[in-house]
Amino acid sequence: MTDLSAQPGPALVSPAQSIYVTSPAMKRRNAAETRFRAYGLVAIALSLTMLALMLVTIFRDGTSSFFQARLGYPVELSEKVLDPKGNRNRDEMAKVTTVGYGKVLAAGLMAELERQKIDLGGLKPKEVAELISKDAAGSLRAMVLADPALIGSTIDASVFAAGRIDGYLKGRVTLESAKLDSNISPEQLHLADRMRAAGLLGSGWNWEFFTNPDASDQRPEAAGLGVALLGSLYLMILVAVMCVPVGVAASIYLEEFAPKNTLTDAIEVNVSNLAAVPSIVYGILGLSIFINVLGLPQSSSLVGALVISLMTLPTIIIATRASIRAVPPSIRDAALGVGASKMQTVFHHVLPLAMPGILTGTILGLAAGLGQSAPLLLIGMVAFVDNHPSVPVEGFLDPATALPVQIYTWVTRSDPAFVERSNGAIIVLLAFLVTMNLLAILLRRKFERRW
Numbered sequence: 001m002t003d004l005s006a007q008p009g010p011a012l013v014s015p016a017q018s019i020y021v022t023s024p025a026m027k028r029r030n031a032a033e034t035r036f037r038a039y040g041l042v043a044i045a046l047s048l049t050m051l052a053l054m055l056v057t058i059f060r061d062g063t064s065s066f067f068q069a070r071l072g073y074p075v076e077l078s079e080k081v082l083d084p085k086g087n088r089n090r091d092e093m094a095k096v097t098t099v100g101y102g103k104v105l106a107a108g109l110m111a112e113l114e115r116q117k118i119d120l121g122g123l124k125p126k127e128v129a130e131l132i133s134k135d136a137a138g139s140l141r142a143m144v145l146a147d148p149a150l151i152g153s154t155i156d157a158s159v160f161a162a163g164r165i166d167g168y169l170k171g172r173v174t175l176e177s178a179k180l181d182s183n184i185s186p187e188q189l190h191l192a193d194r195m196r197a198a199g200l201l202g203s204g205w206n207w208e209f210f211t212n213p214d215a216s217d218q219r220p221e222a223a224g225l226g227v228a229l230l231g232s233l234y235l236m237i238l239v240a241v242m243c244v245p246v247g248v249a250a251s252i253y254l255e256e257f258a259p260k261n262t263l264t265d266a267i268e269v270n271v272s273n274l275a276a277v278p279s280i281v282y283g284i285l286g287l288s289i290f291i292n293v294l295g296l297p298q299s300s301s302l303v304g305a306l307v308i309s310l311m312t313l314p315t316i317i318i319a320t321r322a323s324i325r326a327v328p329p330s331i332r333d334a335a336l337g338v339g340a341s342k343m344q345t346v347f348h349h350v351l352p353l354a355m356p357g358i359l360t361g362t363i364l365g366l367a368a369g370l371g372q373s374a375p376l377l378l379i380g381m382v383a384f385v386d387n388h389p390s391v392p393v394e395g396f397l398d399p400a401t402a403l404p405v406q407i408y409t410w411v412t413r414s415d416p417a418f419v420e421r422s423n424g425a426i427i428v429l430l431a432f433l434v435t436m437n438l439l440a441i442l443l444r445r446k447f448e449r450r451w
Contacts, residue, residue, distance in 0.1 A: 058430075062423025068206035068221060069166035071132060071195075075108035075140075075157040077150055088148040098137035105132055105140060105159065118194050121187045131188060131195075133160035135222035137216065161201060161210075163221040163417045165192050169203055185312045209424065213386045214406065216383055219416035223410070225425055231301055231400030232370060232432075236388065237367055238305030238396065239312055244362055247316030254317075255324045256346050275314035282310050283375030291379060299380040299399040301389065307379060308369040315368065319361020323354040356447040361438040367433050375405035381405050403429045 040372050079086060081100050083093050106129035113120065113128070120128060136159035158165075164184035167173035169192075178186045195201040213225025214428055234328035258264045286307035290296045296303050327350050335345040376382070401409075403425060410422035 034297050037418050041393050054224060058423050060427050061420060062425075062427045063211060064170045065421045065424030066199075066206055067170075067203050068208070069161035069169045069201065069203050071109065071136075071161050071201055072156065072158045073112040073200055074154050075105060076111075076154045077144060077152060078104055078107075079152045082144060083151050084150070086306050088151065090145055090148060093145060093151075094150060096141070098141055099139045102129070102132075102134075102137040103134055104315055105157065108157065112200065113195075115295060116198050116200075118191075118198055118200075121191055121194075123187055123191060126192070127185070127188060130184075131162055131165055131192060133162050134219045134222050135160055160219075160221045161192075163219065163415065164356070165189075165201070166203075166221050167417060169196075169201075170420075172420070187254045208351065209421070210428075213408070214384060215386075216399075217413060217415060217418075220413075220415045220421070223418065223421055225403070225406060225428060227388055228401050228406035228425070228430075230389055230395075231304075231381070231385075232402045234301035234392070234396055234400060235305050235308060236257060236370060237365055237392075237401055238301060239308050239366060240362075242305065242309045243312050243316055243365070247362075248320050248358060251317050251324060252346060252351070253321035256350070257342070264388045271314050274310075274448065275318060277311075278374075279311055280374040280378065282307050282315050283378030286379045294432075297397050297399070299385070299401075300397050301400045303379050304381055304400075304402065305396075307375045308372060311372065312365045312369045315365040316362055319365065320354070320358045323357025323361065324350060326357065327353045350409050353449060355446045356449075359447075360440045360444045363436050363443070368431040370402075370432060370436070371404055371429065373402075373408055376402055376405050377408070382409060384409075403432070 028145055081104055082096055084096075085092055085275065106125065109132065110128060125345075136157075139159065161169075163171050164178075164181065165188075168178075168184075168189050173181070173184065173189070175186045175189055178184045178189055192201055208222070209224045211226045212222055213227045215221075215223040254264065254268065286303060290303050291298055291308055296306075331349050331353065332345050335349045336342075340348065366410070382405050385399045385401050387399075389395035389400045405406065407422050407425045407429065410418040410425065413419075
């Protein structure tokens with residue numbers, strides 16, 4: 001018989017091959033991977049380039065709105081003009097309109113130009129007065145009515161220069177463009193240069209941009225974000241008060257207590273669908289229900305907050321449920337094992353551990369709501385509001401606007417000064433959004449626990 005064990009068997013191992021030698025197929029796979037990585041890097045680089053281009057454009061055109069041209073010179077508050085009866089009665093003084101205060105400002109400027117012997121370049125006193133902002137008379141009137149004792153004295157006034165003068169100092173208005181502009185002339189710009197050299201005209205930080213209400217097209221230099229900032233603050237307060245308790249409570253019930261049946265499945269599907277509904281639909285709902293049916297004040301912060309709350313609530317519910325679901329089941333089992341009730345388990349153990357995710361989702365939801373404009377336009381918050389809302393709770397019913405709506409309003413105006421201010425408002429809005437996102441990240445890192 002033949003001994004089979006003595007015969008050599010087939011080779012079970014392929015010949016040894018160096019790991020540095022690759023087959024053609026491996027080379028093709030490696031090349032495909034390299035191309036895929038290159039495509040990804042190109043996509044990221046393109047996205048970052050577009051983002052950088054957008055930010056550079058916004059900051060280039062918007063930072064100048066934080067500075068404003070001002071005129072500084074002595075002004076004599078003539079009793080003959082501002083208080084003809086001389087009794088310092090506010091009711092009598094209020095009868096003097098801004099026209100009278102404008103004459104006082106113009107007379108003070110002409111007197112200072114004559115004192116410093118600045119050449120007017122053939123300009124008439126009326127044309128010289130046009131270098132002063134139309135808002136200056138109203139500001140001076142408010143100051144005098146607040147303190148009638150100022151009448152008869154000479155004050156060092158610091159008032160806004162006209163919008164075209166401000167644009168000239170910022171490079172937006174040129175001598176060539178002034179030849180075609182009915183609001184300014186090259187001679188007035190030359191006078192502005194001489195006044196700047198004499199120290200009467202300069203540029204400084206514009207605090208009024210953050211405090212003043214909106215202004216008319218005739219005085220863009222006085223337009224500010226005061227009403228929009230206050231309206232946005234009221235919106236966020238009301239949205240947080242309405243959304244956070246309801247959203248967290250609904251999430252806890254759906255995740256921990258609700259029975260798994262067709263009804264809860266339908267609720268979960270609808271919550272997810274509501275998060276994807278276009279924002280303008282919520283604006284139509286707010287207009288038809290909150291204003292037309294319930295009769296709530298149009299353009300008020302309360303109506304705006306109700307609309308934004310409807311948009312934000314699904315986001316908070318989804319984020320809160322995800323945070324609760326991320327808590328390990330062993331936490332629940334351990335609490336139930338030592339005799340805790342279902343409610344004690346949820347509120348004493350699960351909810352505290354899920355709180356970082358809940359806070360993050362809430363803050364991001366509020367930040368998303370802060371940037372909405374379409375629903376607020378439909379409920380009338382685009383209206384021109386020149387008075388600040390009063391303090392809460394009455395202020396929640398006063399007419400107001402919000403930062404995104406104010407940006408939209410300014411962009412639609414023809415004067416280039418409003419375009420500059422819209423870019424400045426975008427910078428402020430971006431600062432708010434970045435701050436809220438950083439706050440969400442910091443809170444999550446501080447309180448987050450990993451298992």
